[in-house]
């Protein structure tokens with residue numbers, strides 16, 4: 001019987017096409033959007049991990065508590081030893097040290113008098129040692145718009161906007177004013193090797209990137225660092241692995257009650273990224289849920305329309321001695337078939353689109369220029385196994401639910417009216 | 425005839441609620457029908473013909489009185505039981521043929537058998553037999569939209585007959601057909617009634633139909649005013665099935 005009915009549905013395009021299209025569209029959107037959102041959230045997390053949070057970050061507790069003031073007097077000490085130990089204890093991680101400093105950049109004229117001054121965020125990473133991947137990790141190489149990367153000590157990169165504002169070009173000198181680790185006044189002159197444009201307002205306003213050894217020397221931070229960042233070598237943040245790492249770290253490295261002993265923070269614990277991650281995870285299901293509701297309503301109505309179109313068919317079937325329950329059941333089976341077809345198409349197309357977006361991405365660097373957050377400039381979808389069912393089952397459920405609701409009309413049908421109804 | 429009657433109607437009353445009052449559509453009908461009878465309900469519009477067919481077909485139930493169809497008291501049947509009774513024993517033919525447009529002629533007839541547990545080949549044989557009875561074996565693959573009105577009604581007859589029911593109820597089956605087709609159809613049904621011992625009950629205004637009937641029950645205002653049993657119904661052997 002059901003085979004027979006399916007044959008009928010497939011022949012009657014107006015009956016099958018609309019529901020299939022509705023389901024396929026809904027499923028497509030669910031699959032594609034959740035892949036895309038997942039990708040975006042991951043990109044955002046990733047870029048934050050690269051720039052600021054690491055997959056895990058190690059700081060002194062005191063530094064962590066006053067992080068906004070960039071308090072280098074509270075920095076980690078004996079970092080060389082710490083790094084060696086970390087590398088031995090956690091060989092699956094890559095550990096890097098960084099120094100942050102606030103200050104002023106002073107641009108002198110030819111006589112050494114101040115020509116202009118601006119607030120600056122100083123970031124010191126390993127730019128110069130052979131094989132360092134920090135410039136790549138922080139996208140510094142790609143963001144280098146004028147001049148070149150620093151090639152030797154005493155060279156630094158500054159924001160392109162800043163350079164424009166004060167008319168600084170590659171080869172000019174600038175002086176960074178600030179405070180040493182001990183609180184005394186510090187100034188160091190750098191030769192500008194080139195300029196940077198990240199497409200991010202905060203970084204582009206006034207930033208200076210230097211090699212960490214120069215910063216150490218200028219800030220009196222011998223063997224000290226603002227922070228040590230750890231990255232999983234496979235490049236993927238896994239909060240469960242991070243939690244295990246953190247637990248182990250706390251037991252081995254952290255001294256309870258010592259403000260200067262190192263503390264570890266997971267990516268998810270920093271800058272609200274945990275919420276982001278949770279959002280990324282729930283985005284798919286939220287999306288699917290919304291689509292199930294919306295699709296069900298649409299399909300309910302298409303089901304009702306279909307029911308109208310099939311009014312006489314149901315009438316004849318009742319007259320032929322089919323029970324209402326059986327007619328109802330068969331409409332549900334039909335819905336399952338429609339749902340499988342529609343969801344299958346939607347999942348297929350959605351996966352295809354997601355794969356495409358994973359590979360090629362959507363370049364929105366033009367739009368993000370003036371956004372303060374750390375945002376990636378190319379958005380990519382991420383294809384996960386979940387995509388195979390995240391749209392499929394909701395699509396199926398919606399179709400069945402829609403039909404189930406519409407099908408109740410069958411029970412309202414009075415057989416006593418059949419002759420009258422079928423006469424017209 | 426009383427003894428082997430398969431439909432027994434006793435003091436049947438059918439009322440319909442109309443607003444706050446009730447309208448009596450059938451008012452004390454008593455009659456019975458034997459196996460293989462070829463009978464018709466005649467009477468003016470609104471006299472209760474369709475209502476009576478409905479109740480015999482267990483599509484509706486009596487308000488009072490009793491209707492017994494093949495040993496089943498219609499008023500006490502559940503939805504499931506009445507569906508089963510229709511499925512096994514009663515065929516319906518409508519004024520508008522009510523074929524399903526998405527299915528072929530063959531499938532439309534086959535449809536009536538789908539609820540019965542028959543093998544594919546048994547079904548196929550039964551459908552081809554039924555189509556042969558109505559002379560449509562050459563149209564098995566056609567869709568209803570390609571058929572003439574007469575052909576459509578012949579498909580409907582095949583659909584009603586394919587399960588070899590005991591009773592066929594036909595409400596104005598010729599109302600949409602021209603004279604030649606009407607004769608053809610009614611003759612076909614009459615032959616089938618003879619051959620398969622099927623009881624046919626028509627509701628009709630059509631004089632052409634009436635001349636074939638063995639028995640005409642005239643209704644007026646829900647009452648039987650005349651119950652004519654003819655002995656010399658006109659044989660129409662020149663139309664073969």
Ligand SMILES: Nc1ncnc2c1ncn2[C@@H]1O[C@H](COP(=O)(O)OP(=O)(O)OP(=O)(O)O)[C@@H](O)[C@H]1O
Nearest residue numbers: 440441442447449468469470471472473474475476
């Ligand atoms: N469900 C209903 N509710 C109220 N009145 C009804 C209902 N069904 C039938 N009637 C009334 O019962 C009467 C008999 O109707 P029925 O359809 O049996 O007449 P009929 O003899 O078949 O007429 P026609 O020749 O026009 O088909 C009519 O007056 C009709 O209006």
Ligand SMILES: [Mg+2]
Nearest residue numbers: 473474595627
């Ligand atoms: Mg009528």
